[in-house]
Amino acid sequence: MDQRTFEQSSAGLDAEAKALECENRALEAALTREDGAPVNKGYGKLILFGEHFVVYKVPALVAAVEAYTDCTVRMTQIPGVTVVDNRPAVPGYKTKKKAEQDEANQLVLKHLKVDTTQPGSGVELTFGGDLCCVSGIGASASSCIALSRALDHTLNMGLTVEQINAAGYEGEKGYHGTPSGIDNTAACYGGVLKFQRTAGDPMFQLKKIRKPISIVYASTGITSSTTEVVSDVRAKKEADPAWWDSLIQRYEALVKQAETVLEEGDTEALGKLVDENHTLCQELTVSCTELDTLVLAARAAGAAGAKMSGTGRGGLMLAITPTSEIQQQVAEALANAGAAQVWMTSLA
Numbered sequence: 001m002d003q004r005t006f007e008q009s010s011a012g013l014d015a016e017a018k019a020l021e022c023e024n025r026a027l028e029a030a031l032t033r034e035d036g037a038p039v040n041k042g043y044g045k046l047i048l049f050g051e052h053f054v055v056y057k058v059p060a061l062v063a064a065v066e067a068y069t070d071c072t073v074r075m076t077q078i079p080g081v082t083v084v085d086n087r088p089a090v091p092g093y094k095t096k097k098k099a100e101q102d103e104a105n106q107l108v109l110k111h112l113k114v115d116t117t118q119p120g121s122g123v124e125l126t127f128g129g130d131l132c133c134v135s136g137i138g139a140s141a142s143s144c145i146a147l148s149r150a151l152d153h154t155l156n157m158g159l160t161v162e163q164i165n166a167a168g169y170e171g172e173k174g175y176h177g178t179p180s181g182i183d184n185t186a187a188c189y190g191g192v193l194k195f196q197r198t199a200g201d202p203m204f205q206l207k208k209i210r211k212p213i214s215i216v217y218a219s220t221g222i223t224s225s226t227t228e229v230v231s232d233v234r235a236k237k238e239a240d241p242a243w244w245d246s247l248i249q250r251y252e253a254l255v256k257q258a259e260t261v262l263e264e265g266d267t268e269a270l271g272k273l274v275d276e277n278h279t280l281c282q283e284l285t286v287s288c289t290e291l292d293t294l295v296l297a298a299r300a301a302g303a304a305g306a307k308m309s310g311t312g313r314g315g316l317m318l319a320i321t322p323t324s325e326i327q328q329q330v331a332e333a334l335a336n337a338g339a340a341q342v343w344m345t346s347l348a
């Protein structure tokens with residue numbers, strides 16, 4: 001075997017191993033509880049690079065968080081869908097998203113051909129888990145994936161992980177018309193992923209990180225509408241194609257570097273790129289004063305970099321923190337700067 005062929009075949013094996021690990025993580029998300037009932041997990045996520053740009057078929061980097069939404073399904077005599085929502089949430093989130101959540105549940109049920117209109121075929125959906133519902137964390141996608149897994153278990157559908165993800169994607173359309181698929185894919189598979197929307201199935205790949213990367217993320221407490229912000233970005237893109245082209249080109253160059261730096265676990269370099277991504281989000285007009293204030297507070301407290309994450313105009317920001325001491329300092333600084341809630345995590 002010449003060197004080139006070897007490199008090609010070992011790259012192929014590597015990709016296979018990564019795909020297998022990805023699949024395993026997804027299967028782990030459907031493990032059973034102590035009482036034998038399935039835990040139907042949909043993970044939360046943090047977009048590290050590429051919110052909004054990802055809708056336009058360029059790569060993005062996303063990390064699932066350990067916290068998840070869980071769903072159980074109980075068949076009921078009374079036809080229709082009843083929802084018991086026990087998820088923790090920031091004030092106002094659940095009320096603001098209720099109509100979209102109901103629509104998303106209906107879309108998942110329809111996609112999986114579950115008819116709830118006959119006596120005895122009604123469903124009671126109970127959502128729980130430890131993921132705090134807040135804009136930016138992918139709470140909607142995690143509940144769509146949890147629901148798809150729960151229906152699969154309860155009705156013995158024998159769905160593949162890809163089919164669960166596809167059902168989650170359909171549900172996401174209840175929250176906004178043109179989801180890229182990044183949130184449901186992270187919610188379904190977990191891990192750190194490179195994700196790209198395509199005209200057909202999405203492309204995604206599990207990323208191996210050499211050293212764990214510690215992160216602080218914080219909520220502004222503001223619940224934003226993904227539908228509104230995504231359509232504002234589309235309107236701006238259509239109104240000024242030259243502005244958009246230059247912005248997306250800068251983003252594509254940035255995400256290429258970010259992928260390498262992320263794999264190497266170089267937190268300082270990653271921080272700088274994260275800062276640049278925040279600037280692009282500001283230029284896109286998807287950041288806001290509250291997010292910018294938290295981003296500046298995190299940087300001043302020693303973060304290697306900080307950015308908004310997710311839809312924006314409220315929701316979440318994240319900061320890259322090189323040491324556990326800095327992680328602690330940044331978390332305190334964010335709480336003092338008015339963050340509604342602060343979390344610490346690590347990407348591995």
Ligand code: MEV
Pocket residue numbers: 047050051052053054055136138178179180181182183226230310311
């Ligand atoms: C929302 O978490 C991420 C957006 O890019 C929308 C999407 O990708 O569907 C704003």
